[in-house]
Amino acid sequence: APGLHFVATPIGSARDITLRALDILRAADVIAAEDTRTARKLMEIHGIPVNGRPMIPYHDHNGAEARPRVLGALEKGLSVAYVSEAGTPLVADPGYQLGRAAIDAGFPVFSAPGPSAALAALTVSGLASDRFMFVGFAPTQTGARAKWIKGLDAAGATIIAYESPKRVHRLLGELCEVLGDDREVAICRELTKRFEEVLRGTCGQVRDLLQDRVLKGEIVVVIGRAVARAPSALDLEAALLVALQTMPL
Numbered sequence: 001a002p003g004l005h006f007v008a009t010p011i012g013s014a015r016d017i018t019l020r021a022l023d024i025l026r027a028a029d030v031i032a033a034e035d036t037r038t039a040r041k042l043m044e045i046h047g048i049p050v051n052g053r054p055m056i057p058y059h060d061h062n063g064a065e066a067r068p069r070v071l072g073a074l075e076k077g078l079s080v081a082y083v084s085e086a087g088t089p090l091v092a093d094p095g096y097q098l099g100r101a102a103i104d105a106g107f108p109v110f111s112a113p114g115p116s117a118a119l120a121a122l123t124v125s126g127l128a129s130d131r132f133m134f135v136g137f138a139p140t141q142t143g144a145r146a147k148w149i150k151g152l153d154a155a156g157a158t159i160i161a162y163e164s165p166k167r168v169h170r171l172l173g174e175l176c177e178v179l180g181d182d183r184e185v186a187i188c189r190e191l192t193k194r195f196e197e198v199l200r201g202t203c204g205q206v207r208d209l210l211q212d213r214v215l216k217g218e219i220v221v222v223i224g225r226a227v228a229r230a231p232s233a234l235d236l237e238a239a240l241l242v243a244l245q246t247m248p249l
């Protein structure tokens with residue numbers, strides 16, 4: 001159908017792509033991609049020829065120049081498929097401004113949903129999934145991170161963050177410091193790939209586990225929310241005292 005189609009692509013295993021996503025890539029008049037080589041390779045794996053169709057590179061650094069090209073194609077009533085490097089476009093990937101511009105200009109926008117490392121990690125984390133918050137990549141400066149962690153914790157939700165393997169040890173140390181050694185976490189590495197691994201436990205346990213390990217590959221950190229503490233006898237006594245004092249006689 002004419003319009004902009006955001007197409008989710010695999011986060012590791014090449015076969016993690018939906019049949020509909022392949023249909024859209026096969027039928028689109030124009031392919032726009034964060035990396036056109038990756039897109040070409042993915043299409044090749046699934047036997048989809050480019051057949052001389054225009055391929056527009058669209059990424060963080062050329063959005064302003066590339067957007068008019070995509071919008072121009074939509075203006076002509078063409079269908080454009082957009083794929084990011086991996087997973088779902090817009091999720092810590094380009095696409096937001098493109099979608100916004102298409103919507104503002106009145107063009108139809110569609111999703112071909114599929115893999116995203118955020119949801120894959122939540123699924124295997126063993127942490128509460130009823131309320132969660134995706135926060136993208138952690139900031140890199142140490143000072144900013146303690147504040148960032150505190151802010152996230154206030155949401156009272158399971159937190160899903162992307163982190164570089166170079167900084168994951170440091171992040172765990174900071175999480176333990178700010179949220180306490182007892183907070184539950186899961187480090188989800190190389191999901192859907194050969195060296196897939198999930199490390200679950202309390203912050204302190206996982207930090208110690210990683211102490212003499214070098215982590216490689218792609219990582220999602222999932223952080224459990226603070227567990228509501230059962231009121232202690234002391235709290236109850238204090239509450240009772242307040243109630244008695246304020247009760248009309």
Ligand code: SAM
Pocket residue numbers: 011012084086087088089090091092093115116117118161162163164188189190191192193218219220
């Ligand atoms: N759009 C993608 C998505 O929907 O998940 C995310 C793109 S973001 C630029 C790349 C980051 O996602 C990686 O640094 C890593 O934190 C996470 N990621 C991607 N693939 C992953 C995988 N197979 N296992 C674990 N984390 C992954």
